[in-house]
Ligand SMILES: Nc1ncnc2c1ncn2[C@@H]1O[C@H](COP(=O)(O)OP(=O)(O)OP(=O)(O)O)[C@@H](O)[C@H]1O
């Protein structure tokens with residue numbers, strides 16, 4: 033029997049290895065971890081090939097796919113299965129394995145002994161670093177995806193080559209000739225028996241174990257057992273958990289992880305994904321898919337957080353000292369500002385305690401979202417992430433914009449304070465959405481802040497490829513003079529004291545909105 037090399041023989045430095053890669057340029061090349069999944073297609077895309085590709089993408093690993101069968105499948109069950117001819121499966125395998133530097137092969141639905149045979153042949157011709165075998169046999173809905181005809185070739189030839197096998201309790205039982213597996217103790221003894229068939233590691237999954245408040249998987253390395261526990265999540269969206277777990281193990285191995293760490297990360301990934309998507313509704317059947325990217329957004333809130341430059345029109349920036357002085361909560365201040373016509377809100381709470389600020393920020397997100405107004409957080413990226421704000425505003429000495437972007441992802445709003453043309457240019461290059469420019473007039477809100485005046489503002493606007501909001505000492509009496517500079521990308525004014533260092537925020541917001549609307553009409 034040919035060895036696949038196995039994960040234990042990986043060079044420790046493989047991640048930076050570039051020598052074996054062919055390239056037509058002399059530039060350095062970046063090695064990308066690669067998985068090949070050999071599995072069936074699930075038309076509902078919760079399991080099979082589709083799940084495998086999503087998991088790898090979510091884990092930062094490239095995933096090629098060889099399809100063994102096509103299923104007509106949805107959340108109600110499997111309606112029909114069409115096997116691909118073994119020769120054609122072989123052609124796909126050759127195609128990928130002869131070209132790509134596949135690190136790990138992961139198998140799912142292998143529906144006939146002939147298909148297993150062509151897989152074995154190709155693996156002996158093109159060895160890979162690790163083989164993850166998820167012995168898919170029966171769908172959770174009860175449909176047979178691979179019948180008993182595959183059992184002997186699995187036992188005798190595929191399992192001995194596997195670095196890890198990941199049967200659920202039913203599959204473990206089938207591989208062992210029908211033994212009873214209904215307890216964690218029986219899972220342990222099954223793992224031990226399966227290990228004797230030759231795989232280096234065994235993970236018996238307990239997702240379908242009856243009467244268990246925990247979801248327990250049993251891992252066996254030939255010597256030691258590990259029980260991986262997580263609270264069972266009450267959700268209908270468990271379709272594809274098995275494929276997800278195995279693909280995540282493959283992805284982590286491809287990145288260079290050892291087996292136990294890969295399995296632990298994979299279990300946590302399934303757990304977080306299930307938790308995150310426990311309430312989503314896709315399809316009308318008994319078992320729904322979940323969100324591998326942990327990010328299917330409520331379309332309502334998603335739509336509201338898209339940023340338009342005109343949102344900068346009346347930009348309200350909160351200030352904790354002023355709220356304290358006037359004895360109101362941030363939430364009340366924000367409500368009043370929005371009611372008076374504020375078009376975007378920034379929470380700038382320099383002195384707030386983190387825990388308290390987070391709670392207030394969450395309430396403000398709810399208010400802003402229900403009013404279709406974007407909410408930004410000043411400087412505190414952590415708070416913005418934790419409360420799912422629409423974005424952040426950062427200064428020149430805060431975290432760099434490109435790093436903020438990588439932390440917040442592509443859809444969040446990032447604003448940057450800029451006093452100079454160079455800063456405005458840099459903000460645009462780094463991927464900001466707008467800039468705030470000032471102080472236009474002297475202000476008490478920000479100590480030691482250089483005033484750039486209307487001329488400075490004009491300069492920055494001229495250089496900026498991004499929309500601009502003016503800030504610093506602006507109020508009802510001078511807002512018009514600011515807008516009158518007439519630069520087309522100057523979209524509005526940001527105010528602090530003019531709204532919040534006032535007895536009635538609502539009245540001041542209304543007045544300011546009126547002034548701005550009039551000056552817009554005139555210019
Ligand atoms: N409700 C749940 N809550 C938490 N973890 C779960 C739940 N259901 C399954 N899991 C976990 O998901 C992983 C897959 O286990 P499971 O036994 O469901 O595999 P499977 O039956 O092959 O999956 P499927 O056939 O639905 O793709 C395991 O780590 C298991 O512990």
Ligand SMILES: Cc1ncc(CO)c(N)n1
Nearest residue numbers: 072073074079080141171
């Ligand atoms: C194609 C396919 N592979 C695997 C599973 C197991 O979840 C499934 N339901 N469908």
Ligand SMILES: [Mg+2]
Nearest residue numbers: 172239240273
């Ligand atoms: Mg299951």
